Amino acid sequence: MTSIIETKDLIRDFKKTRAVDGLTLSIALGELFGLVGPDGAGKTTTLRLLAGLLDVSEGDASVLGYDLKEKAESIKPHVGYMAQQFSLYGELSVMENLQFFAELFDVTPKDMAERTERLLTFAGLTEFKKRRAVNLSGGMQKKLALACTLIHEPEILLLDEPTTGVDPISRREFWNILTELHLQGTTIIVSTPYMDEADRCSRVGLMYAGKLVECDSPKNIREKLEGDVIEIQPEDWQKALKTVAGLSGVREAQTYGESIHLLVDSGKRRLPEIERVLKKEKLAYRSIRIAPARMEEAFISLIRKLEA
Amino acid sequence: MLRLHSAQVSLRHIWAVTRKEFNHIVRDRSTLILVLFTPTLVLLLMAYALTVDLKNIPIAVLDFDCSQTSQAFIQQITAGQDLDIYAYATSMEEINTMLMRGQIKAAVIIAPGFASDLQALKGIPLQVIIDGTEPESGNFAVEHILQRAEEFIDDALTKQLRAQGISIDSLQALNLRVQTWYNPDLKPRNALIPGLISMVLGFPALSVALTLAHEREHGTLEQLLATPIGRAELLLGKIIPYIIVGLINVIIIPFLSISWFHISLNGSFLLFFGLSAIFMFAVLSMGMVVGVFMRTQAAALALSFLVIFFPGFFLTGIFFPLASMPEEARLEAMGLPGTHYAIITRGIFLPGVGMDVLWPYAVMMLGLGVVFTALAALFFRKKLG
Known part of the structure; x- marks a missing residue:
């Protein structure tokens, strides 16, 4: 596998903080790489560095073989970058935004006509092409922003939380588009706060305090979770939560709607113990079982371990 | 390129x-x-x-002479839009009050004997008081009054000389003209x-x-x-x-x-x-x-x-x-x-x-x-x- 993005001990300092602290990362051609981590972990700074929008403070980084310190401008025609917040021109129409970026990326007029049509269909924006971007819904704005970053058919896509603040249906549509692009061979790096989205990536990097603390396939990350998850559906989850949270062997207690997920050191050993306590306390429950760990539990447990 | x-x-x-x-x-x-x-x-x-083109500056007049000549003089200085007569005062105290209240920017006091002095070609006994807190208006009023007063004396002189049979042309002693280019009315x-x-x-x-x-x-x-x-x-x-x-x-x-x-x-x-x-x-x-x-x-x-x-x-x-x-x-x-x-x-x-x-x-x-x-x-x- 050829790697097209390489960073080594990459550091980016701001006045008072070190946003990226010794990041070493290698991304191969055609990967769909998910960047996860709590707020302030350095995801946005990493993506901006890779897009050539910030100066490298220390360390090395290259994209498509171009050194980011020397040739940041050379990578721009090959990269599609989508900022976290809406950053298109509100007073321009959907079509005018697409044309604007097409012209700046030197797309020929012939290609431009063909691609705008295709991207508008792709993003479901054909009937809104004359509408000003400021008057689009949040989800449509995100899709337009993606369409604008795709207009020059970039080899690398850098997407900073592209689905934050988007309704679930638009979110699914968005990911269908990303999957399609991934299948066509585009290398995609996407940061996301949603663990179900991280699960759809070919590889996930977990950032914490400017460092890459974990980098593996979603399956391997899930398996790195030490212990098991016990899922309980109690009648009164508030009382049940108080009772089970402090039991020995329980590392974490999280609620999902009316069910409780307990992260325990050993499922087989703790399940009978917990059942016994619940019965003793006369707390009724509909079901209790050992459940497969999800990305979310793995993520939270990893972060807790780092914070401790 | x-x-x-x-x-x-x-x-x-x-x-x-x-x-x-x-x-x-x-x-x-x-x-x-x-x-x-x-x-x-x-x-x-x-x-x-x-x-701001200065105009309609309020003044007061105190006429101690009360002659036809002094009346004509007052008319001469208040002709046009530059000065407006706010009041005819009857005493210096009145003028003082009006100045203090800011009702007038200047006052013209015509002394007794205005008509006879002019007649005798002794000049004219005239006093102008201005409000120094607003010198622009006051100076403007003084300039205006002086100019009109000169015209008034000129006229009176000319009339008298004519009456004595002397031609006015022989009196042109000095003729100073200032020419302003590009902005002739300055x-x-x-x-x-x-x-x-x-x-x-x-x-x-x-x-x-x-x-x-x-x-x-x-x-x-x-x-x-x-x-x-x-x-x-x-x-x-x-x-x-x-x-x-x-x-x-x-x-x-x-x-x-x-x-x-x-x-x-x-x-x-x-x-x-x-x-x-x-x-x-x-x-x-x-x-x-x-x-x-x-x-x-x-x-x-x-x-x-x-x-x-x-x-x-x-x-x-x-x-x-x-x-x-x-x-x-x-x-x-x-x-x-x-x-x-x-x-x-x-x-x-x-x-x-x-x-x-x-x-x-x-x-x-x-x-x-x-x-x-x-x-x-x-x-x-x-x-x-």
Whole structure:
């Protein structure tokens, strides 16, 4: 596998903080790489560095073989970058935004006509092409922003939380588009706060305090979770939560709607113990079982371990 | 081919930015109103505020003589619109009260024996009291009264001499005439307005100074910097629409000055238009230099006032003559496009001079424009944060 993005001990300092602290990362051609981590972990700074929008403070980084310190401008025609917040021109129409970026990326007029049509269909924006971007819904704005970053058919896509603040249906549509692009061979790096989205990536990097603390396939990350998850559906989850949270062997207690997920050191050993306590306390429950760990539990447990 | 930052300048890139920026100006109504009408508004405001023609100054008259002659004299000094009689006082105390209350700006006291003294050619016993807290009005009143009094005495003298059979022509001893060129009635407006025109036409520089910070604050700069656009392309593309809007003002403002203030344009309008285009380029590039350094619109606004507007006000020779400035200030003034443009505007409006006189100023403006653009492109970095 050829790697097209390489960073080594990459550091980016701001006045008072070190946003990226010794990041070493290698991304191969055609990967769909998910960047996860709590707020302030350095995801946005990493993506901006890779897009050539910030100066490298220390360390090395290259994209498509171009050194980011020397040739940041050379990578721009090959990269599609989508900022976290809406950053298109509100007073321009959907079509005018697409044309604007097409012209700046030197797309020929012939290609431009063909691609705008295709991207508008792709993003479901054909009937809104004359509408000003400021008057689009949040989800449509995100899709337009993606369409604008795709207009020059970039080899690398850098997407900073592209689905934050988007309704679930638009979110699914968005990911269908990303999957399609991934299948066509585009290398995609996407940061996301949603663990179900991280699960759809070919590889996930977990950032914490400017460092890459974990980098593996979603399956391997899930398996790195030490212990098991016990899922309980109690009648009164508030009382049940108080009772089970402090039991020995329980590392974490999280609620999902009316069910409780307990992260325990050993499922087989703790399940009978917990059942016994619940019965003793006369707390009724509909079901209790050992459940497969999800990305979310793995993520939270990893972060807790780092914070401790 | 112009090469900057090892990238060729693409006209398509510039044109894309120009169109986008133009759409922004036209579609955002407040921006449109700001750039189109601020110069007009400021011109009207300043032209009126700075050239108040004094008239209808209230005065009081205290006539101790109460003769036909003194009545005729009062009529003479209050003819026209310059002075208005607020009251006929009967005592000095009354005059004192009216002055204290600010009801009158001056008082004329005609002493007893006014008519007989005039008759005897002894001059006239006349006292004028003015309110020193407002010297402009008071001085104006004194000048006016003195002038009218001289006329009055002249008339009286002439009549008496005629009555004695002496020809008036033989009395012409001295004939001093002052000739004022270009602004024959010495109306302050005629001289001031061309200067003001040169100042208000520089206003779009403010909008240019704000445009980069505006994009930074709205987050659009982030997406823009991720494109391969060249620095000079971006800056030029942003300046051009404001040059166009500025040139619309170059038509509106002289039209307004001619039709509203009755200023005459003695030189060629085409020359004025052409040199104004060069001025736009220079002053907007200057605005861009400010914009490149400031991160927020508020900061860009503050710096624009500091480096563009206040020097434009005090150093360009519009209000204070360049010749009376210290050497350093004059040198600084030379670095402002407005200084050269003020000379050009006055030159074309008043004496109506042409390119044979104005070319050095045009060259200076062009040079400053190129220097400012180069500075802006040099210091502008395609980076966030």
